[in-house]
Amino acid sequence: MRLALLFRQDPINRGERAVLVTFGTLVLAAMLYPLWASTYGITVVRDIMLFSIFALSLDYLWGKAGVLTLGHATFFGIGAYAMGILTIKVGASSLAGLFAGLGMAAALALVVGTFLIFAGVRLQYFAIVTIALSLVSTQIALSSSALTGGDAGLLGVPPFAIELIGARLELSDHLSQYFVALSLVTMVYLGLWLACRGNYGKILAAIRMNEYRARSLGHDTDLHLLIAFVVSAVLAALSGAVFAAVSGFVAPDLVGPLLSTEVVVWVAAGGRGTLLGPVIGAFAVTRLQQEISSIAAGLWPLILGILFVLLVFFFPDGVISVGRQIQAMLGGRRTLLRRQSA
């Protein structure tokens, strides 16, 4: 009953409809894209779609619940490494690798989150501690090379395969991988969107804006934040595990601080808390990265740094807010015109 209240679905209003239409258009475009794209283009977009699940997971935690973590790649990497190690070293099925990754990420998030969130660790403190998390996991990935392949990582992760009562479904060709990635993004997006549009989203917003007040209104803020952290970790691990199975390799940079930083840029560039923004941000920034890397490979960190500073000063609400501002301006003018004609 309480859950039903928490996730109660009201009729869709105008703003929500606009967002859904935009997302639907993007999905439609993504569905049509393979018609003219090259195989390379398909794999690029497929990877970016998996990364945008990762961006969505951070947006849920940072944008919706207000918890900034700078070590989110830890969970992405756990998913990827669990998939790689279980399928290559143990010989288990992809499904086992996937669930092991999700389970490990959830367990780690639960332990770390219990320690930190219930201790009142918030904001900058939380950001720092999670950086350490990513540093530690990179160290572990590099040093235990018998299991993780060390510096080189793991190559030859078998493609995702599911065996159901004799029938075997294997995602070995680019097109099926592409569409699985697309449907995963769509599901994660819609799931988060549906969860956060009602009362639950309002509670998270209350915690984000003033945790004291939210608590004095009777909400168990610690528990809410812990749940958000764990769910976000699981989603990150999901994107990591599928990424490993689809791209076929796992490398230490998948747990590292650079990816953790990049995902923050994707979310910030797109507009945090908007869910749609981070998906767009992941696309735009990753494409930019590829363009720059093809010109000068070493220059990307520099550009990333400049991008950070520009975002903070000029687009604190991300690219999506620019569109909203224009819309507001146009809308304003239209009402003005209507008023004049009336």
Next chain:
Amino acid sequence: MEAVVLAILNALTLISILALVSIGLAIIFGMMDIINFAHGEFMTIGAYTLAYIQSLSFFLAAGGRPWTRAFWLALIPGYAARASGLEAAPWVGAFWLALMLAPVAGALVGILIEAAVIRRLYTRPLETILATLGISLILQKGIELTFGSRPQIIYDPIRGTLPVLGVDYPAYRVFIIAFSFVIITVCLVVFRNTQFGLDLRALIQNRDMAEALGINTRRVSRLAFMAGAALAALAGVLIAPLASVEANLGIFYLGRAFFVVIVGGTGTIAGVLAGSGLIGGLETALSYPMHPSLAFALVMITAIVLVRLRPRGLIPGFSFAHELLGKK
């Protein structure tokens, strides 16, 4: 016995460096609620200042014109020593010059960052993280593009060993420990016994109240930021002969420094000392029986557990940063 003394001395070396880097971080965090992710780069700047001055002095001493030789003679004691036929190489003097100039370089970059970014984001602490993270990336890459990606060559400024408690210990490390001890003592005295220190402590306790009492909070913040940057640059010079001087030098110490601040407590120098003692001591002790990266991981995990047990740090200072809840 010898091994224990050696371990303690090694720990003291790491602790000294950590304390120097962390003081600035802790004071800035306590004072403005701001975490400066570019703080590690001040250390890198210090180390590169040393590398640059050493190579410059070597170059000039090798084949300079008379007037440049005279210039360096006046400026660098080590050069004079060589000119007078002693054993010392010119780069020995360069080290002392770098020890004086690196804090200046660090403070200058610190002023720039404070004026361009931090001052504009006082009210948005989370955004400051992103902005300073960006600056850190820019500085790192900038240093790498200017000086190349290979590690810089650093000449040992002080050679030989000193007998310490029955153990022959590298004289340079003894120097690091002694020198840092002096600098940290000076910081403590400034923090406790001067008008600037009083203003600083007032600011850490309550910024608005300090301003209402007529303290020029902007000026105090700026000075504190500069001093923190200078100390980190100093630490960079000190560690340079022992470390591989690359553009990402600061990152390795920044991670530890964050933990020093979290474990020790923000806004106090005593907290920084307690934190560096714990983190530096633990890491040194653990890296004997196990792989260094595992030791590092264990230190981080210990720090996370400690944060749970003492959220305000071992020696909590008065700080707004501790009022973690209910702030945007």
